[in-house]
Amino acid sequence: MESFNLQFLYCIMIIAIGYGLKRSNLIKEKDGEGLSRLLFNLTLPCLLIVTFNGITIQSSLIVLIIAGFVYGLIIASVGFLFFRKSPRKIKGMVRMMLPGLNIGLFAYPLVEVIFGHEGITYFAMFDVGNAFIIFGLSYFIASFYSEVEEVKLEAKTILVKMSKSVPLMTYLLVLILSIIGIRLPQPIIDVSEIISKANMPLSLLLLGIFLTFTFEKKNLKLMGHYLIVRYAVALAFGLACYLLLPFNEMVRLTIVLGVLLPASVSVLTYSVEFKYDKRFVGTLSNLTMVISFLLLWGAANFLL
Template identity: 65%
Template sequence: MGSFNLQFLYCIIIIALGYLLKRGGIIKEKDGEGLSRIIFNITLPTLIIVTFHDIKIETSLFLLILMGFLYGIFIGFIALFLFRKKQRNIKGMLGMMVPGFNIGLFAYPLVEVIFGKEGLTYFGMFDVGNAFIVFGLSYLIGSFYSKEDVKLDPKTVVIKLSKSIPLMTYIIVVIVNLIELRIPSTILNVAEIISAANMPLSLLLLGIYLNFTFDKSYIKLMVQFLGVRYGIGLVIGISCFFLLPFDDMFKYTLLMGFLLPTSVSVLPYSVEFEYDQKFVGTLSNITIILSFVILWVLANLLISP
């Protein structure tokens, strides 16, 4: 366990480095947008290719896709019900933030440290279901409640899903795996080199986006949001951990997965739908810090020394 905690410490140092570079003016927060696009569209897809190209996908792993998708729908509608008395724009803002998890940027580097390649496989399958929530349900909720006369446009959502390079990579690589096609070794070798950059770049990006200042008037709304998201996630996660008849890695994935930070996609959504961007950004940062602490505690409790 000492080695694991040391790896966690390295993660914290890299995150802190990103934060200090921002505070020192060497890197600006807006630079994180370009770095984020590199991670989402290059390093993360290559990591998916390297992780999934030759693994044996068990039937139980497909259930992780369904679990990620159904949980997102469940907690999304629970949130809309609990926040039903809020103003329309607040309900839409909170409603789009509750479902969906930050797996590609936040979970992958930590899961790689905790569980290795096996963990990436499980969380990758969970992320496929999560992707439909992030780019589908969250987008629909944010769009619908942004203005009084907004109409849902399924075509827009479908187009957005098809343009998600990580999601399309998941689907293509899993299909290739199932039909037992071989990816050319040249592609795999190049992908492996690029994928090695995913963890440090993702951790640096988390540091760049960290912000410890916020408006005190946000506190009550933030506490309500965190209570819904983490309260429900903890109850469902613990229930799945003790009740489901699957292997430990499957149960670790659900328990930790339901307690991950809110998706980074809510930040561009807040711009597109004219929500309070400072509130969304601040609350996203809080979920990152809170989830980091929770995962460290869970990892120390669940993993044998």
């Protein structure tokens, strides 16, 4: 456990370095957008290629895909009930933020230092179900409540958006190859392994660069309601799965830790596309990062 806490401390230090670089104006927040694209479109796909190379897909791993998807549906349903009396724009903004989880940037660096590549495999499977929620359900919600008249919500639109997600397409590719037993050529694996080593430190630096603490008092009540719904449902679902599912420890740990992760970074993109309050969405997303980090540390210390 001492080694585990030390790894968390290292992660905090790297995040603090990223935040310090932004505060000192050596790196600007807009620079983080380019770094984010690099992580999502290169280092993360390479990490997935290395992680899934040669693994055997077991039934317990398929359960993680289902769990990631079902959790998204459940918390979205709770959000529909809880915020049903809110103004239309508020409904769209908070409801689109509830279902998705930030696994690619937030979870992987922590999981990699704690559980190694085995842990990445489990969380990657969980993220497959989560990806369909982010690019399907969250996008649907954001579009449905949008005041942007030219936006047309069609199945084709959602499918096109999903097909443009490099991480999601990589998930599906490596998953299919693993199921049918085809291995990628060794040079591709070797190059991917070299690039994938940059994913953990760059992801943590990016979290620090995007970290901000600006609040508008008028939004505090709404933020509080959102956070209560998000983490109450997460804790209830995670503990139920951990105590009741008849699968190995790592499967149950993945679910209970996975649902505690912060809001997906995609909501920032959706807030721009559908004309929601970007400052509110950004601030609330940052709050979930801080709270999730503390909850993950506490949960991991308790369960491991």
